Amino acid sequence: MEKLKENKSFDGFTRFYEFDSPSTKTKMKFSTFEPKSGKVKKAIIWLSGLTCNEENFITKAGGQALLCEKDVMILCPDTSPRGLDLPSEHDSYDFGSGAGFYINATTKGYRDHYQMYDFIKNDIVNILKSEFGVERISIMGHSMGGHGALILGLNEKDLFKSISAFSPLANPINCEWGQKAFKGYLGENWKEDAVKYDATFLVQNGANHPLPILIDQGTSDEFYPEQLLTQNFETACKEHNQKVKVNLRDGYDHSYFFISTFLKNHIDFHLKALNV
Numbered sequence: 001m002e003k004l005k006e007n008k009s010f011d012g013f014t015r016f017y018e019f020d021s022p023s024t025k026t027k028m029k030f031s032t033f034e035p036k037s038g039k040v041k042k043a044i045i046w047l048s049g050l051t052c053n054e055e056n057f058i059t060k061a062g063g064q065a066l067l068c069e070k071d072v073m074i075l076c077p078d079t080s081p082r083g084l085d086l087p088s089e090h091d092s093y094d095f096g097s098g099a100g101f102y103i104n105a106t107t108k109g110y111r112d113h114y115q116m117y118d119f120i121k122n123d124i125v126n127i128l129k130s131e132f133g134v135e136r137i138s139i140m141g142h143s144m145g146g147h148g149a150l151i152l153g154l155n156e157k158d159l160f161k162s163i164s165a166f167s168p169l170a171n172p173i174n175c176e177w178g179q180k181a182f183k184g185y186l187g188e189n190w191k192e193d194a195v196k197y198d199a200t201f202l203v204q205n206g207a208n209h210p211l212p213i214l215i216d217q218g219t220s221d222e223f224y225p226e227q228l229l230t231q232n233f234e235t236a237c238k239e240h241n242q243k244v245k246v247n248l249r250d251g252y253d254h255s256y257f258f259i260s261t262f263l264k265n266h267i268d269f270h271l272k273a274l275n276v
Helices: 056-060 063-067 116-132 144-155 176-186 190-197 199-204 230-239 256-273
Strands: 002-009 012-020 027-034 042-047 072-077 136-142 160-166 213-218 244-249
Touching: 012 063, 027 056, 027 063, 027 116, 042 116, 042 144, 056 063, 056 072, 056 256, 063 072, 063 256, 072 116, 116 144, 136 144, 136 256, 144 160, 144 190, 144 199, 144 213, 160 256, 176 190, 190 199, 199 230, 213 230, 213 256, 230 244, 244 256
Parallel strands: 042 072, 042 136, 136 160, 160 213, 213 244
Antiparallel strands: 002 012, 012 027, 027 072
């Protein structure tokens, strides 16, 4: 693990790292905010959305001010492998580079590198534990990253203490973004494998997290409801005894202006779950 740069902020440090990922077989980057205490035992993982990388959240959202007095760090990984030239990888914003969808690909070429589910579950979690001494972890994200937080949190409920999301892609099997990504990463017969990567289907099939899931969704989001399908996830939760709190925020869009407005609610939610 190599530290690329750091900036002092709120008496702690915003840092940027690179390491050789066993899952993607490429170099991968992530950013952190590490508070001043140096006694971090707890962490929140933030998963970003389409076209984003390890810099978006850490430079735009204002999380440093919310964690500077807490013994909790935040880590923000990149959203896909980089430096490759796979078929169609760079042709569109919603597939390939910057759009790993936090799943393990099985199609030719992509299966060798686009193992983004394992990248988070194994590589990032191992780094938090081995390099930073973290013992308890929560997870959250935005849009495609909200989808990632939901599926990882539901599938790995013993690993992630709490789950939250902003504007999550909540039922990707039934929207254009998800169908394109799943077909590209999982192949022509993608539907059977995709069920484990769809939060709505996970809940319908019995996945359950012991704590309520927190979601914030702007009503003026250009992708709501057709692409995000938040209502499908909320219905599945109600029907299958998964506690969920969906806050519809009047007039807010899909941007970091929205995220920064309500980020404190999410940070406080995770701090409580982490026993801070």
